[in-house]
Amino acid sequence: MTENNTIPFQMKITKTIGLAPMVKSLKLSFSDPKQANSFSFKPGQFVLLSVLGYGESVLTITSATSDLPQIEVAIRSVGNNTQALHRLKVGQTVFVRGPFGNSFDLSKMAGREVVVIAGGIGLAPLRSLIKTFEHEPKNVGVLKILVGAKNPEELIFKSDLVNWQKFAKVLLTVDTADKSWSGYQGLVTKLLKEAEVNAKAIAVICGPPVMFAPLVKELKSIGLKDENIYLMLERKMKCGIGKCQHCTCGGKYVCLDGPTFSWAEIKDNWEAFL
């Protein structure tokens, strides 16, 4: 953070990786060594990334804290700023504010079964959590990773998914299979049975909101408690500091109180699932 939380600081692109047809990952390093020393974040937090002149985009950090002083973000090219970010090359400058938002409750996860459930690009923020478990296995008991995508091409972080099988149970499914695909087909909800989720597990879900209702219903029928089911909400987060009002959701600010909420916290929220 700069001295002024509304003014961004500089970072440089050190690597760009294509993840899917419209999705790119950027690896960033700090231009100012002082900034590099003072910057810290927790898995689940986001930054506001900008190409000056194009605006800012909310991007959750996809790397682990052990990867500092570099951070990674995954960007789907959908608007002016994200398209501008896609055009940038290694060595070019981006502007960053943050980190903002809450984080996953790691203390609660230590020694327990954690089920990470992602839909599409929803895997990006969860990657930070998974990589944290990879580096510090004591933070988790049993790790299960369930990922759904539209088709095999849209599946992001493929090499990670292969690597994660060394320490986690990784299950993948696609809506539409092609010739290359020999795995599961259908909604990510289907994988819950295969994953043999324990009733005492903690589930963390990130993906399109249409996933939420069927997944929560299924997880609750397995026996998971409301406070052990976590969902990451998406909203139009503009300021990151709870002022601009764009991300409010009933009594909550997604940028301050979230983006991660337990089902217990938001199941009665009048507009969490409008």
Added chain:
Amino acid sequence: MSLVLHQKDLTKLINELSNKWPVFGPVKDKKNAEIRFEPITSTKNLFLNNSSSIIPPKKFVFPAKEAMFHFKNNHIEVKQKKEMIILGMNRKDAEGFFYLDKLMTNPVCDDSYLEKRKVVKLIVIDSLTPSNSLNCDLYLQRVDEKNYLVYPYSSFGEEIIKSKLFSHGGSVGTISTRHFPDNVTHHPRLDEIVENSREHPIWDRLAETCFNCGICSYVCPLCYCFETEDNFEITKNIEKDCKGCRNRKWDSCMLPDFNKVTFHNFRPKAKDRIYNWYYHKFVRMPREYGFPGCIDCGRCISSCPANINYREVLKELIKDDRK
């Protein structure tokens, strides 16, 4: 002995101040009788009768559109803000500032707001006794036709009263009181009542009359939602020579696209946006900060093209609460 400023010396004071700082005050437009905060150098056009300006003086700390920073080829420049004095707002508007300051600096401080707020100095003029909800520099209480009682509130205020125009003692009139109508926004159970009113037919009814124009937010002393927008200049080689600024500008949660992202609108229905406006002011804000998001100034009532009146809305919700 109390510190006094004579009415006849107010012009001299404004003169003294405007030699050092730009001074703004409520001025009445002769043509259409509107009150606006504009630059002043004397009491000539100053209109001090406790009535409301159309746009509240929040515009000085939170302008309709202002650059947060400028940039040129990946270099960011934050321009130094200049000091200015706002003189003559009434106590109610001054309280609006007090609450706005709390909103913008808690629980996280908005540093752009704070930078701006630091340079805006407030001199309040009202016939009422100063309240506990003030964050001003100087308070002038008009006690009779000829005299103001003077209360400094900051080191800046202390500095101003060093002028010879201020004197100790003198004749001091009786303190007047102004009667405020019953303030429905202070109903003890209002947060609960508004929260539970989601199924009340009033929201559908309001959605049919509301123009979604957002004027109620623009004229509200305690509405502060904003949008940011990058501007850049068109140059010969835009990739190499890029300059521009990032503006912060007023937004309104009543506008249809307020919650829209590229592929989704998180609050597409007018009914939900209107409920959210009331929910923020009368549920979320009281619970978060301990006060409602309304100083009951009535600006949104006078400006609403659909004649929506929050006092009537809240009264109806309160009336129907126990049904």
